[in-house]
Amino acid sequence: MSVTAAKGFTAAGIAAGIKENGNPDLALVVNTGPRRAAAGVFTSNRVKAAPVLWSEQVLKSGELAAVVLNSGGANACTGPKGFQDTHATAEKVAEVLGVGAGEVAVASTGLIGVLLPMDKLLPGVEQAAEALSEHGGEKAAIAIKTTDSVHKTSVVTKDGWTVGGMAKGAGMLAPGLATMLVVLTTDADVESDVLDRALRAATRTTFDRVDSDGCMSTNDTVLLLASGACGVTPEYEEFAEAVRAVCDDLGQQLIRDAEGASKDIKIEVVNAATEDDAVEVGRSIARNNLLKCAIHGEDPNWGRVLSAIGTTRAAFEPDRLNVAINGVWVCKNGGVGEDRDKVDMRYREVHIVADLAAGSQTATIWTNDLTADYVHENSAYSS
Amino acid sequence: MSVTAAKGFTAAGIAAGIKENGNPDLALVVNTGPRRAAAGVFTSNRVKAAPVLWSEQVLKSGELAAVVLNSGGANACTGPKGFQDTHATAEKVAEVLGVGAGEVAVASTGLIGVLLPMDKLLPGVEQAAEALSEHGGEKAAIAIKTTDSVHKTSVVTKDGWTVGGMAKGAGMLAPGLATMLVVLTTDADVESDVLDRALRAATRTTFDRVDSDGCMSTNDTVLLLASGACGVTPEYEEFAEAVRAVCDDLGQQLIRDAEGASKDIKIEVVNAATEDDAVEVGRSIARNNLLKCAIHGEDPNWGRVLSAIGTTRAAFEPDRLNVAINGVWVCKNGGVGEDRDKVDMRYREVHIVADLAAGSQTATIWTNDLTADYVHENSAYSS
Incomplete structure (x- = not known):
């Protein structure tokens, strides 16, 4: 169910060839509206990956039409070329979806210091767009795995509205977020400043307190997108609690899947x-x-x-x-x-x-x- | 050579039965004068072992007649009884050497949270006192080992005066000192405030910058004793450099013997x-x-x-x-x-x-x- 549990979202996960072993490595999550409100929380590491720098910028508008995520490469410490690649990825998503690049968040995970194979990633975006589906949440969750042994999803359904999400992360889990990519979606009709408040409150006591190995990533990203597709505007407290519950559940799944752990x-x-x-x-x-x-x-x-x-x-x-x-x-x-x-x-x-x-x-x-x-x-x- | 390389010191290392395997576990270092100046640096951990609390107190006088060290138990987190045991150990050393308990520093290393077997330790002090020798430095260095694979000693000899020392430590090596017990001796004729200045300067750029596993001990102790037996008072800079060189050498030995390390x-x-x-x-x-x-x-x-x-x-x-x-x-x-x-x-x-x-x-x-x-x-x- 994952990110497509809430109405107003489609998703896809495909193998673009970024990973040499041929496993799925590209995910696309699209908000089909009517609302496109969004909020995000990012790593507090001062060495930030190109997609983090990009997504922080685009989120200032409080709106997102889509999120594109890749595993197989973190695009961190890759200089101006790395940032150009992130920009080109967003442009490609914008082109195939008919939206603006400034409405597209980008998230990457994998090895630091290696440029992404854009000749594979860009055709992968087209392939993912063709595969978009209201049932694509599971495949999207699978495509963002790196050393994760399982994919992680969580859903809370309330009276007429839903918060769902997916996460990846299996190490380098530490404060001010862990090495994690998380996308949460809701069909509740909520404005971006409320999303932002609920998301910050939730991550502060969930993902921020998951500390697997004290190592803080350059790429941590947690996004919350609202489509408003169910037409319901919940009470803030109830909504915030649902967001917290999904974050808490995903955080627990990250810890249980931490690299090599037995306890x-x-x-x-x-x-x-x-x-x-x-x-x-x-x-x-x-x-x-x-x-x-x-x-x-x-x-x-x-x-x-x-x-x-x-x-x-x-x-x-x-x-x-x-x-x-x-x-x-x-x-x-x-x-x-x-x-x-x-x-x-x-x-x-x-x-x-x-x-x-x-x-x-x-x-x-x-x-x-x-x-x-x-x-x-x-x-x-x-x- | 270790702590007896400098004139005016005797030392011993014996098996008192504190360690169940019968290995040496008690060391005694005695300053035979004529001077009894001393300085010390201790763990910055706020949970300090009983011997650290004791030795910090006795060092306020700037004088030490002897140091007694045991492996086989840290005497940390042992409450009022642990502190009484440290006090009783110093009293016993004072009694057998004919000095005051306030001139005896105590250092312990081993498992936290276990009381020392005083029925073995106190007779061990008598045994160690009988074994004191101007050639006892090596045995003292052996008796303070815990998981150390080798004992660590270092000596710098200058124009008529010497700085020597011994150290133990093989893990829990971290800032504000590592899990280490170090005793340095010199036969230079130096007052305690100069010893203190030279020792703090030396540890700041040597032991304080050895960080094996980020774990700070409750028992870290570095002592520097001066007997004045050679009758020479070196220039401060030359003396400080000798102390730094011995600390640096011992610090390097600690890193090279760190638990399980291959690099x-x-x-x-x-x-x-x-x-x-x-x-x-x-x-x-x-x-x-x-x-x-x-x-x-x-x-x-x-x-x-x-x-x-x-x-x-x-x-x-x-x-x-x-x-x-x-x-x-x-x-x-x-x-x-x-x-x-x-x-x-x-x-x-x-x-x-x-x-x-x-x-x-x-x-x-x-x-x-x-x-x-x-x-x-x-x-x-x-x-």
Whole structure:
């Protein structure tokens, strides 16, 4: 269902030959209206790929007619030629759809520092346009995969309106978005400033708190398009919650598919003085390689949690910290707590609670364990 | 030679039974004078082990008669009982040497969150005191090993005076010091405020720039003791340079022995606007797991270098960045540079130069690749 679950959208996913192995590598999502409102959130990495620079510009109008996405090449660090290629891609989409290039967002994913094979990509745009269908969402989701083992889609349907979406991402997942391309669509009749507000609120507590390996991509893009095709304008709170739910579901799917991971780790920071403190502590724990190795080995090594907390600027007293792993408070008041042998770590999901005993704020960060498979996936070939 | 290369010091390393495998685990270093000046630098982790809290206090006097070090347990996150154990250890050393407990520094390394077996440690102190010798430096260096594959010592001898030292550390190496215990000694006749100045200057550009895995320890301790036994007071610059040289040598030994590493990576950031910018960029590159995996796979993946630079606050323009890997400028002006196939990565040392083109400051950070062996060492058992 994916991006075509909402009325007023068509999509396609095809193999343009950008990937040498012949797998699908080009997706097109088209808003058939009547409304063409759109909002976007992009990587906070200061080294931004050409398609990110382009899409940030075109989104200033608050309108998008289409999104073209390719896997097989990130078009990042490719200089003026890379930007020209992104521009040419948007122009080609505009030409085949009869819209303006300034209404076309572009997203790319794959290896950094390599120019895209435009002789394959541009004919691919024509092929994708011919394949556009109200049932094309699934194929579009498949075409944006890189090292993803599965494609990711999510749909929430409310009273007469729908929010649906697709995502790719399986590593380089980190803050200020992860290496992810996400396109969300809705047939609700919503203006772009409302889309923008709902999307920023949703990503702040979902994709922004997925931190697989601390590595921030040059290409992260999350777009939300509204067609207004169902004719319903929902209450803001209800709409924002639907957008959040789809983002949350897709974020969870990204973590579960993270490269080489054997454990999904939910880090819940509680009783922080501020939400920022809770997020900083959660991220510090999520990025501690030693802890991530310990979790892989099913070792409830809470000392590494405290060591990670100690590197932050958050408000806390070392002798008031408490840590629970899978429900067992292995650290109490900064020292030894319940028997660590009571911790059952056989299952894929691991739940760490870090109690800062400094206030009432909370945040949850998701990460993965660090495994030999992760090393293998990221050392055996360029990606 | 280690800590007994300088005149006026005795040392010992023995097996007290703290480690279950019977390996040496207790070291004692004694300053026999005539001077007992000392300085120290400790972890900047806010969760500090009991021996760090103790040693910071005793060093306020600028004098130390002895240092007792144990492996087999970090005595971190052990609460009031842990601090009492550190205090009792210092008292025991004071008793057997006939000095004050306030002149005895304590350093511990090993698993966090476990109380030390004081019934073994205290008799061990007596045993170590009996074994003290002017040739005991090597044995002391061996007794502080944890996962270290080799013991680390270094000596610089100048005109009539010497600086020597020992170090342990093989992982959890990160900023604001690494998981390391270091004791340096000198027979130069130097006052504690000069020792302090020379030691801080030395650690800032050596140990502080060794960043193996981004994980900051609760126990990092670097001590410098001066006996004055040679009767020579060197010029400050010459003395500071000798201390820096020993710290640099020991820091290099730590990196070369990092857990599971197959590559030593020298990251040289050049043409930065400020030294702080250079250090921030160097650390960001050093901590990028995806890059560290790529280096392991001998893949000159410069896109991951740019992606890491992009996450910093340093002054730079993305389209002016240049990156060389082993002498080949694979990235020029933020885009594709020389042919990456020219990069020879067969050797253990890898040299990355990141040119920010934003000024004239520079900094060098040392790190390692990320390997399946690192994951194995840190997941297969608690450490």
